[in-house]
Amino acid sequence: MADLDTRLAARPLYLQVRDVLVQRIVVGHWKPGATLPNETHLAQQLGISIGTVRKALDLMEVERIVTRRQGRGTFVNDYASAETIFPFCMFHNSEGRRISGVKHGRSISREPGGAEEIARLGLRRGDEVIRIERVRTHPDQTFMTEVCVLPAKFFTRLPEDFGSYRLSALAQLNSILVGRADERVDIASANAQHAADLGVTEGTPVLRLDRVIFSDHEDALEWRVAHCFMRNERYLVRFN
Amino acid sequence: MADLDTRLAARPLYLQVRDVLVQRIVVGHWKPGATLPNETHLAQQLGISIGTVRKALDLMEVERIVTRRQGRGTFVNDYASAETIFPFCMFHNSEGRRISGVKHGRSISREPGGAEEIARLGLRRGDEVIRIERVRTHPDQTFMTEVCVLPAKFFTRLPEDFGSYRLSALAQLNSILVGRADERVDIASANAQHAADLGVTEGTPVLRLDRVIFSDHEDALEWRVAHCFMRNERYLVRFN
DNA sequence: AAGTGGTCTAGACCACAGA
């Protein structure tokens, strides 16, 4: 049983198993794309029944942490190379194909967060944030300009081309699991900056997407406010 | 084993069980709010293992067809009295509380669908549709005006206060299970009708929500185009 | 043929709700 259990634990065994396996992935024991040991092996290793291992792995598949393929194995998802995150909230082109556009970094800064940033991200006064302004282009025209604010404490590792990061990949790099996101949708009036970015006149009504992404522990990871002017693009949401 | 199985069936046993149980609910053998027989009873009745019954019931809970409560039982969800459908796509007030507004029917008609309606709903030329125009008010002001188009063939039973129907309840009444929905979000310019409904001037930019709801068999159940002018309301979407 | 995850079984015990 190793370090699991001690019976009468408040948490069911299969959830403890899930936590142990997730931890091993998060710390890099099993890296993105890697194959996990098979169910029998894991069960023997942990000294538990194969059914319990299965339940933990099935849960992890629902959480999009691993992918299981009959006859092949169980694989750690790689968010750096896959569009696995939030697959139900996307821009599409007029043929219905998903697009994410080309991200183009405009400015990056790091400083103590402002009052609203502190509030939206659940930080403390004085906490530092990383602030990024960037635009998205498709195919040749800018359809979205966004300001992203991230708590600096969660993101100690930053890739080189930081301006074009994808949060799912950035979180993976920093051993964080993405949980959920809340997005508020409304209409705003383009200011001078938006107008210049989007190629419209100031005052043009644009779609505003105000989104906060949370980790699996409910820590806010990113507050993003995007302004969009859609020509050939469509913003689609899928509910299940 | 009754009418199940015959071994070598392409479909796994627990899915066949799920289908049988869903069918019993849909035809009214177990009505909304009713308690299902316990797992042991169902297993004996169907001549299968309790584990297989559990897997079917767990699936049905994920599909939001039943609710399971330890120590109490398994209950058929009642979509007429619960806000169980699409809980992640809602209007909220400024305090973050969910609101659906008061629905106010404006007109109802039934006639052969137009070309675009036929296309969006996947119907055949000549198929009849039910067309409803209505507005939503909260608390005293209209924030949304919508046109809903439903294929007449799916909805033979209609409640009295049809103008204020909720699709989940209407589907339940007609033995249909709601599956998913696709919604397109963009900005439109208020026409004379929208302007009058929403209390704005013609040409005011409004949020347009163009949504198609599908059944669990991927039949289109409703095409709705809504135009919204939000004062105190907020349109929130949650992703997982 | 060998190895993987997927299905199915049969039973034990636990945690919770209600009488």
Place this chain on the structure above:
DNA sequence: CTGTGGTCTAGACCACTTT
């Protein structure tokens, strides 16, 4: 106390993938 769903076990066999 009784009955419910929740957890856990141990093992058999199936379906799929790769060697």
